[in-house]
Amino acid sequence: MKRSAGFLLCLPAMALLALGFLWPFTVLIRMSLNRTDDGGTLVPDLSLATYGKLAADSFTWSMTADSVRLSAIAASLALLLGYPMALVLFRSRSRFRGVLAVAAVAPLLVSGTARVIGWLAILGDGGLINGAFAAVGLPRLALINNWTGVQIGLTESVMPYAVLALLAGFGRLDRRLEEAAATLGARPLVTFWTVTLPLTLPAAIGAWLLAFLLGVSAFITPKLMGGGRVFVLATEIYDAAMQTLDWPAAAALSVYVLALLVVVLLAQAALSRRLA
Amino acid sequence: MPYLQLEHLTRSFGNSVAVRDLSLGIERGGLVALLGPSGCGKTTTLRMVAGLEQPDGGRILVGGRDVTRLPPYRRRMGVVFQSYALFPHLTVLSNVAFGLRMQDVRGVERRRRAAVALEMVGLGAHAGKRPAQLSGGQQQRVAVARALAIEPDVLLLDEPLSALDAKLREELRIEMRALQRRVGATAVFVTHDQAEALAMSDFVAVMHDGVIAQLGTPEDVFERPATPFVAEFVGRSARLIGTVEAGGVRAGPALLRAATVPVSGRVRAFVRPHRIRLLDAAGIADNMLDGVVTAIDYTGEVVQIVVETELGRVPVDIPATQEGWRGLQPGARVRVGWAAADTLCFAA
Amino acid sequence: MKVTTVLATFGYLFLLSPLAVVTILSFSSDPYLIFPPPGVSLRWYVALLGSQPVLQAAGKSVLLALLVTSLAVLAGFPAALAIARGMVPSWVGGLLALPLLLPTLVIGLALLMVLQPLGLLATWPGLALGHLMVVLPFVVRLLTTALASLPASLEDAAATLGAGPLRAFLLVTLPLAAPGAVAAATLSFLLSFDETVISLFLVGPRLTTLPVTLFHYAETRVDPMLAALAVSLIVLTLAIVLLVDRIVGLTRVLGRA
Numbered sequence: 001m002k003r004s005a006g007f008l009l010c011l012p013a014m015a016l017l018a019l020g021f022l023w024p025f026t027v028l029i030r031m032s033l034n035r036t037d038d039g040g041t042l043v044p045d046l047s048l049a050t051y052g053k054l055a056a057d058s059f060t061w062s063m064t065a066d067s068v069r070l071s072a073i074a075a076s077l078a079l080l081l082g083y084p085m086a087l088v089l090f091r092s093r094s095r096f097r098g099v100l101a102v103a104a105v106a107p108l109l110v111s112g113t114a115r116v117i118g119w120l121a122i123l124g125d126g127g128l129i130n131g132a133f134a135a136v137g138l139p140r141l142a143l144i145n146n147w148t149g150v151q152i153g154l155t156e157s158v159m160p161y162a163v164l165a166l167l168a169g170f171g172r173l174d175r176r177l178e179e180a181a182a183t184l185g186a187r188p189l190v191t192f193w194t195v196t197l198p199l200t201l202p203a204a205i206g207a208w209l210l211a212f213l214l215g216v217s218a219f220i221t222p223k224l225m226g227g228g229r230v231f232v233l234a235t236e237i238y239d240a241a242m243q244t245l246d247w248p249a250a251a252a253l254s255v256y257v258l259a260l261l262v263v264v265l266l267a268q269a270a271l272s273r274r275l276a
Numbered sequence: 277m278p279y280l281q282l283e284h285l286t287r288s289f290g291n292s293v294a295v296r297d298l299s300l301g302i303e304r305g306g307l308v309a310l311l312g313p314s315g316c317g318k319t320t321t322l323r324m325v326a327g328l329e330q331p332d333g334g335r336i337l338v339g340g341r342d343v344t345r346l347p348p349y350r351r352r353m354g355v356v357f358q359s360y361a362l363f364p365h366l367t368v369l370s371n372v373a374f375g376l377r378m379q380d381v382r383g384v385e386r387r388r389r390a391a392v393a394l395e396m397v398g399l400g401a402h403a404g405k406r407p408a409q410l411s412g413g414q415q416q417r418v419a420v421a422r423a424l425a426i427e428p429d430v431l432l433l434d435e436p437l438s439a440l441d442a443k444l445r446e447e448l449r450i451e452m453r454a455l456q457r458r459v460g461a462t463a464v465f466v467t468h469d470q471a472e473a474l475a476m477s478d479f480v481a482v483m484h485d486g487v488i489a490q491l492g493t494p495e496d497v498f499e500r501p502a503t504p505f506v507a508e509f510v511g512r513s514a515r516l517i518g519t520v521e522a523g524g525v526r527a528g529p530a531l532l533r534a535a536t537v538p539v540s541g542r543v544r545a546f547v548r549p550h551r552i553r554l555l556d557a558a559g560i561a562d563n564m565l566d567g568v569v570t571a572i573d574y575t576g577e578v579v580q581i582v583v584e585t586e587l588g589r590v591p592v593d594i595p596a597t598q599e600g601w602r603g604l605q606p607g608a609r610v611r612v613g614w615a616a617a618d619t620l621c622f623a624a
Numbered sequence: 625m626k627v628t629t630v631l632a633t634f635g636y637l638f639l640l641s642p643l644a645v646v647t648i649l650s651f652s653s654d655p656y657l658i659f660p661p662p663g664v665s666l667r668w669y670v671a672l673l674g675s676q677p678v679l680q681a682a683g684k685s686v687l688l689a690l691l692v693t694s695l696a697v698l699a700g701f702p703a704a705l706a707i708a709r710g711m712v713p714s715w716v717g718g719l720l721a722l723p724l725l726l727p728t729l730v731i732g733l734a735l736l737m738v739l740q741p742l743g744l745l746a747t748w749p750g751l752a753l754g755h756l757m758v759v760l761p762f763v764v765r766l767l768t769t770a771l772a773s774l775p776a777s778l779e780d781a782a783a784t785l786g787a788g789p790l791r792a793f794l795l796v797t798l799p800l801a802a803p804g805a806v807a808a809a810t811l812s813f814l815l816s817f818d819e820t821v822i823s824l825f826l827v828g829p830r831l832t833t834l835p836v837t838l839f840h841y842a843e844t845r846v847d848p849m850l851a852a853l854a855v856s857l858i859v860l861t862l863a864i865v866l867l868v869d870r871i872v873g874l875t876r877v878l879g880r881a
Contacts, residue, residue, distance in 0.1 A: 006711025009702035020753040021723050024734035084631035109861050111818045113838045114854030118642025121649050126658035159639050217727030224842050254730045348783040361781035365799045378786030
């Protein structure tokens with residue numbers, strides 16, 4: 001009786017999950033097996049033709065390379081900038097700790113669009129940086145509606161997640177280990193290199209990975225800050241679905257992105273096993 | 277007719293049997309301790325009586341009524357949990373009044389009776405506080421008051437004092453016993469602390485591996501253990517091994533005399549430390565052993581001396597008021613002795 | 625450790641600069657994204673209040689968020705109860721967290737492909753379902769933690785004191801789970817209110833949300849009214865978080881989870 005009671009309680013949630021996730025997901029995969037003919041109409045099919053078409057298109061590969069490069073750089077920069085933040089936050093014993101913690105994740109509470117607007121104002125032609133440059137006689141930089149802008153915006157948008165992941169992983173870092181190193185005569189930089197860094201490496205890898213995965217599937221920042229010139233996997237999927245209405249292609253691309261994510265996860269699992 | 281009757285209770289969890297064929301009867305107003313090591317099934321038994329576990333077999337009768345199939349909220353049992361399980365979101369008074377509320381007692385009457393129960397445990401002044409604001413000992417008392425407030429048929433206590441420090445334990449032990457007597461509640465309490473069980477109860481049921489090894493008064497269980505397990509678990513003893521011979525038990529060079537001896541074969545013998553004396557040069561006893569003192573532990577009321585003899589380690593307990601132990605040093609040669617009647621023998 | 629502090633400050637500046645800039649910009653008197661703004665004015669906030677599409681979308685978003693929250697809590701609470709009490713195998717909890725693994729882009733696309741043939745695009749059920757996929761895992765997770773932290777002995781105690789299962793639930797389990805439930809509901813509301821990507825796929829002329837309006841606005845023209853809208857949303861979010869924190873200690877509950 002207890003067994004069935006439990007499943008009964010989970011029924012509404014499971015039903016919603018099936019309806020909104022499991023079923024649509026199967027439909028998505030099914031859709032990727034359809035084709036569009038040259039006229040742009042949908043042809044029901046059960047083949048890998050769409051995948052073939054995408055694979056044959058060099059644009060797919062260049063776009064993948066761009067997306068991966070974009071996300072990898074964003075993840076790396078986010079990690080570099082976020083690591084000191086996480087460290088300070090983790091060690092902090094001051095009463096500002098709570099405020100600092102909230103500040104680190106505050107961007108998550110704000111919609112991506114709002115942050116983009118902020119960046120446009122900082123990086124734009126009339127914005128903060130170019131305004132300052134103009135004031136001292138330096139030439140303007142094109143920092144928005146291009147890859148640079150997207151790179152900067154993407155880095156900032158994945159940073160809070162990187163910081164959170166680092167903090168979660170920092171639990172393994174015992175202050176006393178650093179203190180022990182210090183009593184043994186190690187200067188701060190050496191302590192960092194020989195104690196702190198190795199111990200926090202798994203956390204750092206995890207954080208990078210999270211940032212990368214989020215970056216590869218990011219949509220809002222590339223779409224709004226790219227000015228129509230930046231093509232990544234996410235924007236392509238959206239355009240295929242909503243503009244060109246090539247649903248099989250959109251579906252195939254989505255499956256492709258998911259496969260990419262799985263590959264990266266497996267690679268990370270293998271890497272962390274090597275390090276352990 | 278016992279007021280609380282457990283008949284042939286069995287309970288298994290998966291492949292392990294927690295309680296097997298357990299039967300026990302308790303008179304009205306009596307207090308029985310279920311004593312045993314962890315895993316012996318005592319808590320499972322208590323939970324079955326409370327209705328929180330269903331027995332696989334057997335019956336539970338309260339005042340002649342079969343309550344085995346009744347859910348816990350239909351049995352009138354007051355339960356004091358090891359963790360007290362006080363409702364953190366209710367005040368102390370509301371906690372105590374909870375059971376009365378379930379009985380649909382009206383507000384004014386309910387609060388009055390709850391206040392009375394709270395007074396009984398001496399915490400009337402703390403009625404408006406939250407459990408988190410009380411000390412461990414106070415929380416324990418509130419848990420007792422809450423269980424008593426519903427005027428239960430049976431009071432069940434699951435290791436009620438285990439979370440408290442030694443001094444508090446002793447105080448509350450006396451208090452709880454007095455309270456139980458005053459209220460006249462039939463009570464069962466579970467403990468692994470044998471001193472507690474012996475001090476508080478009318479009867480002790482020593483449990484081992486899901487069965488009752490011995491049911492008796494504290495004195496019975498302590499002085500006349502029925503099995504080797506009880507002899508070992510309850511109290512300390514000198515343990516000797518030997519074989520039956522004409523006239524006693526042959527253990528190495530010594531022939532031990534006992535009141536009752538198994539017919540033949542190997543024997544495990546136990547002697548209680550307080551029954552063993554240090555003999556001076558002229559002293560004689562039924563059983564005598566020579567040995568060397570290895571430890572003298574002064575514990576306030578009793579001096580625990582350990583003597584290493586040819587038959588093994590023999591603990592000797594001497595009241596601190598007796599003079600025999602002063603001046604003894606580890607390494608001193610002594611002779612210990614005890615009466616034949618104090619040798620407890622079991623077939624090995 | 626001074627070096628770390630300096631670097632951390634850098635990081636914080638980088639992270640928070642867009643937010644700061646957006647806030648300041650919303651008070652700009654100039655219709656272009658010039659920073660620092662030449663003058664101070666409230667014209668954009670006034671324009672917001674006068675903009676029909678914005679106000680309509682805002683109202684829809686609030687209603688949708690309330691609908692989604694109610695559904696999430698109604699469906700999530702019993703599931704969390706079952707998981708917390710071990711009444712279902714542990715993989716059920718994992719299953720309910722699955723949508724978190726997928727990018728919202730893919731979830732939105734998949735839902736588009738299912739709802740469009742059914743004519744459920746730009747409808748309340750369609751949008752609610754989309755939002756629930758993002759919200760439900762969080763709600764279940766939070767409620768499971770809240771319920772799991774309730775010692776089972778409390779419900780046992782209630783039973784021995786005469787409370788049947790329903791009364792024990794209403795008088796003991798529910799009040800103690802309330803702070804967690806409120807935290808879950810608040811998070812759910814905010815997640816739904818701010819949800820952009822899935823909504824992009826599922827809205828239409830009949831029904832659209834505020835974040836989508838904001839997005840499309842940013843796509844076409846960029847003036848400080850966007851900033852004013854963004855800041856209004858931030859302020860609203862903060863207000864809700866602070867209010868709920870006051871009432872039930874939201875941050876504490878989320879911190880534990």
